[in-house]
Amino acid sequence: MQLATLCYVQKKNETLMLHRIKKKEDIHQGKWNGLGGKFDPGETPEECARREIYEESGLEVQNLELKGFLTFPDFDGSKDWYVFVFIITEFTGSLKECSEGDLAWIKNEELLNLPLWEGDRIFLPWLKKDPFFSGKFVYKEGQLVEHSVHFYPSKNLD
Numbered sequence: 001m002q003l004a005t006l007c008y009v010q011k012k013n014e015t016l017m018l019h020r021i022k023k024k025e026d027i028h029q030g031k032w033n034g035l036g037g038k039f040d041p042g043e044t045p046e047e048c049a050r051r052e053i054y055e056e057s058g059l060e061v062q063n064l065e066l067k068g069f070l071t072f073p074d075f076d077g078s079k080d081w082y083v084f085v086f087i088i089t090e091f092t093g094s095l096k097e098c099s100e101g102d103l104a105w106i107k108n109e110e111l112l113n114l115p116l117w118e119g120d121r122i123f124l125p126w127l128k129k130d131p132f133f134s135g136k137f138v139y140k141e142g143q144l145v146e147h148s149v150h151f152y153p154s155k156n157l158d
Contacts (some may be wrong), residue, residue: 002081005036005049006070008127009059009088014105017114018056021101027076032106032114036083045084053088057103058096061088068126068133070119075139087127118144126151 009016018035020028037052039045050061065087072081095103106114112121119137126133131151138146 002076002079003039003045003048004081004083005039005045005052005086006034006083007036007049007053007064007086007088008034009053009057009061009091010108011089011105013108015108015111016057016059016095017104017106017111018098018100019102019104022098023100026100028117030115032116033120036086045086049084049086049088053091054093056098056100057093059091059093062090062092064088066132068123068135070123071134071136073136073138085123085127119147122147123149 016035017032019032020026021030023029035053035056036049037056039048040051043051045066046064049064053059053061066084067087068085070083070085072083075081111124116124119135119139122137123133123135126135126149129151131153133149133151135149136147137144
């Protein structure tokens with residue numbers, strides 16, 4: 001099992017995205033993603049998100065909003081990924097160069113036009129909703145084959 005964070009830093013009507021083009025043998029090669037990454041031992045989701053955002057962008061987070069949780073069974077061919085999804089609207093600092101790809105502020109209305117994982121096109125609109133979400137995205141050979149979601153709070157709890 002792999003624990004990770006996925007963070008969407010936002011200002012006005014833009015979201016900071018990372019075009020993953022610099023690392024060899026990157027499962028995300030060529031795709032645009034939010035910031036984030038794997039937990040270090042002993043980290044909370046918030047500590048991981050803060051560290052990853054700083055390492056990848058140079059920005060220091062003032063406030064994190066946990067929006068949801070994503071499950072990706074056997075995503076990398078060896079383990080299930082469990083991902084905490086955050087929105088960040090309060091931060092300081094200046095962008096620095098990222099070793100994993102190119103950072104860019106993308107207008108929110110253009111996000112779904114980027115080369116994204118197919119599942120990202122489904123869950124990115126959920127970030128605008130109030131309820132917490134728990135989603136599951138199953139990929140086989142890089143293609144989305146099924147997905148499901150549960151929004152909380154819900155009157156119809158499982």
